[in-house]
Amino acid sequence: MWCLMKWAIIIQIQKQVAQLLDLSEMEVAETVSFYTYFPRQGVGKYQIQVCTNVSCMLSGAEQLLQYLEEKLKIKVGETTPDSIFTLSAVECLGSCGTAPVMQINQTYYENLTKAKVDQIIEELRKGKEL
Amino acid sequence: MEKILFRHIDVSDQYKIDTYIRNGGYRALPEALKEHTPDELIELVKKSNLRGRGGAGFPAGLKWSFVPKDSPQPRFLLCNADEGEPGTFKDRALIENDPHQLLEGIIIASYAIGAHRAFIYIRGEFAFGAKRLQEAIRECYQKGYLGNNILGSGFDLDVDVYRGGGAYICGEETSLLESIEGKRGTPRLKPPFPASVGLYKNPTVINNVETLSNISYIVLNGAEWFANIGMPKSTGTKIFSLSGHVKCPGNYELPMGVTLRELIFEHGGGIKDDRQLKAVIPGGVSTPILTANLLDVKMDFESLYEAGSLLGSGATIVMDESTCMVKVAYRISKFFEHESCGKCVPCREGTRWIRQIMQRIKNGKGREEDLDLLRDICANIAGNTVCPLGDAAVVPITSTMEKFRDEYEYHIRHKRCMVDLGKRFV
Numbered sequence: 001m002w003c004l005m006k007w008a009i010i011i012q013i014q015k016q017v018a019q020l021l022d023l024s025e026m027e028v029a030e031t032v033s034f035y036t037y038f039p040r041q042g043v044g045k046y047q048i049q050v051c052t053n054v055s056c057m058l059s060g061a062e063q064l065l066q067y068l069e070e071k072l073k074i075k076v077g078e079t080t081p082d083s084i085f086t087l088s089a090v091e092c093l094g095s096c097g098t099a100p101v102m103q104i105n106q107t108y109y110e111n112l113t114k115a116k117v118d119q120i121i122e123e124l125r126k127g128k129e130l
Numbered sequence: 131m132e133k134i135l136f137r138h139i140d141v142s143d144q145y146k147i148d149t150y151i152r153n154g155g156y157r158a159l160p161e162a163l164k165e166h167t168p169d170e171l172i173e174l175v176k177k178s179n180l181r182g183r184g185g186a187g188f189p190a191g192l193k194w195s196f197v198p199k200d201s202p203q204p205r206f207l208l209c210n211a212d213e214g215e216p217g218t219f220k221d222r223a224l225i226e227n228d229p230h231q232l233l234e235g236i237i238i239a240s241y242a243i244g245a246h247r248a249f250i251y252i253r254g255e256f257a258f259g260a261k262r263l264q265e266a267i268r269e270c271y272q273k274g275y276l277g278n279n280i281l282g283s284g285f286d287l288d289v290d291v292y293r294g295g296g297a298y299i300c301g302e303e304t305s306l307l308e309s310i311e312g313k314r315g316t317p318r319l320k321p322p323f324p325a326s327v328g329l330y331k332n333p334t335v336i337n338n339v340e341t342l343s344n345i346s347y348i349v350l351n352g353a354e355w356f357a358n359i360g361m362p363k364s365t366g367t368k369i370f371s372l373s374g375h376v377k378c379p380g381n382y383e384l385p386m387g388v389t390l391r392e393l394i395f396e397h398g399g400g401i402k403d404d405r406q407l408k409a410v411i412p413g414g415v416s417t418p419i420l421t422a423n424l425l426d427v428k429m430d431f432e433s434l435y436e437a438g439s440l441l442g443s444g445a446t447i448v449m450d451e452s453t454c455m456v457k458v459a460y461r462i463s464k465f466f467e468h469e470s471c472g473k474c475v476p477c478r479e480g481t482r483w484i485r486q487i488m489q490r491i492k493n494g495k496g497r498e499e500d501l502d503l504l505r506d507i508c509a510n511i512a513g514n515t516v517c518p519l520g521d522a523a524v525v526p527i528t529s530t531m532e533k534f535r536d537e538y539e540y541h542i543r544h545k546r547c548m549v550d551l552g553k554r555f556v
Contacts, residue, residue, distance in 0.1 A: 021312075034314040034471075037254045053216040054415055055373040055447055057461055060286070060555025066556065091298065091465055092216035093255055096373035096445070097380045100555060106257035114493025 036090070044079045044086040046124050048072075049103045052089045055096035064100045064112055065089055069122060084125070105130045132369050134359075136344050138381040139227050145262055147269040150230040158346035162238045163199035163283040166349070169244035175345065178351035179365045184301070184338035184490065185414065185442045186211055187364075187431045194326035197243045206329045206338040208310070209236055211252040212294050212301040215414035215466060217445030220369040222382050223260040224307040225252070230345070233289065235342035237275060238349060240287050243335050248307045249288060251306050253294045263291045273447060284481030298469035302517045303336040316473040317517035338532070339368060352551035364430035368441070373404045374448035386430040390420070393429060394448055405450040409533070411440020415462045416522030418529035419455075439529075454547045455534040459526050460488040466523035477520035480511040482528060491538065494545035501531065501538060 014032065018023050018025045025087075032038045048068065052061045065087075069075055074084050079086040095101040098110035108118055138144045138153050150156065162171060176191030197205055208233065213221040224232060232250075240248050252260050267289050270276040280288045292310055294300050300309045303317035307329050328334025344366060348356050357365045364386040369395055373379045377399030384393065390410060394400065399409050407422040418438040420427065427437040434441045435482065449458065468486040470480045485505055487500050508524040515521070531538060540548040 015392060026324060031312065031314055035254075035297050037294075037296035052461070053465060054411070054458060054461055055217055057213070058374045058447070058453065058459075063555035078471045091468060092214060092218075094213050094222050094253070096217050096219050096447070098374060103255060108258075112555070 031055070031080040042079070042083075044083050046084060046104050047086045047088065049088050049090040049093070051093040051095070051099070051101045053092040053096075055092075056101055059099035061100045064102070066119070067114060067117060071117070082116070085121075101118075131358075131367070131385050134347055134370065135224060135228070135340065135381045135428075136381070138225065144228050145226070145230070145266065147266065148218065149228055149353060150228070151260065155230055155346075156234055158349040159234055159237055159275060160281050162349045163241060163281055163285055168242045168244060171238065171349070174353050175348060177244070177355040178348045179353075179363070180341065180344055180348060180356065181364065181431065183340035183368070183443070185416070185440075187357060187441065190337060190341050193325060193337070194239070194243050194322065194335055194528070195272075197335060198326060201333055203332045204247065205243055205245040206332060206334040207236060207240045207248040207327065208303075208334060209248065209250040209339060209342055210301060210303065210306060210336050211256070211339045212299040212306060213256075213339070213443075214253055214301045214382075215372060215416065215443045215445055216462075216502075217373055217414045217447045218370045219373075219442040220381050220444065222256055223258055224339050224343055224369075225256065226262055227258075228466075229517065230270075230370055231260050232339055232343050232344065233263075233275070235345035237287055238279065238345050239268075239335070239337065239342055242349070243333075244474075245335070246286050246288065248289045249289045249310060250289065251294060251300070252291060252312060254296045255508065257259055257482040258552065260291050260293050260300060267291065272417070290349055299471045299517070299519060300466075302519065305517065306336065307334065314471070316471045319516055319521075347505065351442050355533070361428070361430045361432065363432050364441070366431065368444050371445045372398045372448065373445070375450040375453070376400070376448045377402055384429075387428045387433065389425070390427050390429060390446070393446060394425070398448070401448065401450050403450075404444050405452060408451045408453055409449045409455065411447040411526075413440050413443070413447075414445040415447070415465065416518075416525055417442040418525050419533060421533050452549055454492075454549050455530045455537045456488070456492050456541050456547070459530040460485070460492045462526040463488045463523070466519070470519060474515040474517075474520060476511045476514040476522065480520070481523050483507055484523070491541050494541065495543035496538075498542060500542065501535075504531065508526070517535050 013089050014028045018028045050065050093101050100112045101110050143149045172194045180190045181187040238249050248333050297315045299305045300315040302317050305315040309315035324334045359366050367383050369377045369381050369383045410420045420439050431441045463485040467481040470481045472476045490496050508528050511520045512524045
């Protein structure tokens with residue numbers, strides 16, 4: 001289901017997914033819309049997900065988010081004009097002992113500081129593959 | 131105290147099957163398959179009084195015994211690795227560092243309940259953990275610990291990893307069932323309980339990662355050994371996920387009944403920047419907050435209940451004097467608004483309403499009557515929803531309102547916060 005759903009959103013082929021699984025289009029749509037992992041709009045190459053739940057908040061997640069907004073010149077929920085970065089605020093990533101934390105695509109970045117964020121973004125701008 | 135689950139946590143390649151075996155792994159499995167009947171194993175786990183580590187603390191052996199013995203239907207074992215309770219990060223550590231310890235538990239548990247198919251439902255964010263598990267399962271098939279006729283015992287078992295789609299509610303066991311079936315993860319009414327009508331309407335047992343990881347040691351060392359660790363009613367060790375304003379946050383495996391003081395000050399190194407402790411959430415954001423004067427409370431199911439809170443998943447979030455309780459409660463209310471699945475009206479509408487009120491209080495736009503309104507909304511959610519998410523959403527609000535009422539009132543009357551929040555991200 002995971003792979004099919006991921007594809008369903010990215011290339012908007014929910015109809016084909018429905019046919020393949022012998023479901024109605026509505027059934028596919030209602031499942032897709034339930035899970036945060038299946039975004040219904042396009043995202044950048046790197047999706048930066050900053051945890052803002054309690055433990056991260058206590059360790060400065062809001063300031064981290066603000067710093068990223070300034071750095072990338074976009075607001076939370078937006079994608080940079082070059083489609084490289086999408087910035088989002090997410091719920092607990094399950095890494096509270098190493099807060100503040102963000103996940104870029106499938107990779108965790110922990111114990112973040114301004115210097116670390118600078119380095120990470122710099123590397124990604126240069127095209128580092130995750 | 132000797133560690134059990136975390137004994138080999140620092141071994142860098144413990145995730146490989148050869149290292150796991152070299153460190154004493156897969157010794158319980160042949161013993162369980164060859165020297166015990168399934169009923170004996172259920173009895174053993176019952177006697178050990180191992181209680182579910184996911185949050186509810188239900189006795190694992192009892193849960194296993196609810197599976198109908200004479201049913202012709204297939205049975206399933208589900209491992210709940212949808213670790214989503216904010217503050218909790220123990221299962222991730224167990225999965226990433228010692229996946230075979232979990233798998234050994236899963237195989238033994240499946241044998242005990244007569245399941246030939248097991249699933250591990252892991253939250254979507256844990257991509258690395260899912261990869262580790264898949265690799266570990268592949269190694270198990272190679273060595274004959276999974277597949278047909280395991281170790282010549284005649285017992286067959288297949289294990290699959292299923293990745294979640296990022297929904298907190300899927301950690302609730304019936305929502306997890308719906309999600310595995312490929313649907314929206316909304317809870318089912320209980321009864322019937324999953325042990326009789328579960329996955330695809332078949333008998334299903336759902337256990338947490340930490341619970342299942344304990345099984346092989348109970349088989350090896352006996353129920354009595356396990357029951358002698360910790361407290362009489364809360365046996366064994368518990369992994370406490372310590373986070374927030376402590377010097378050394380992290381996972382600490384300690385016997386049940388360790389005091390909060392020992393956890394924070396001896397293991398966690400005390401409060402960051404040597405500030406004063408203000409409050410602690412002892413079991414994840416769904417559990418009532420404790421004030422600093424309760425430092426000597428024992429961390430086990432009974433003691434925390436008596437102290438007015440819950441052990442939950444053992445996620446201990448520490449907050450120092452610079453923490454605004456209204457802000458913390460607002461953040462938690464935002465979480466529950468986001469994670470409410472929308473099935474029950476009191477929860478769907480109530481969590482949104484609570485968040486709206488909390489937001490205006492936090493932003494200095496609260497009204498005098500808001501506190502009574504909050505209490506009223508909370509009373510109308512609690513107990514009126516299909517799953518415990520509704521009750522959980524209410525707890526942080528009511529407990530902070532009760533214990534830090536002055537902060538709420540200050541916010542409303544002075545339009546600002548009474549504590550200096552300071553800078554944390556540098």
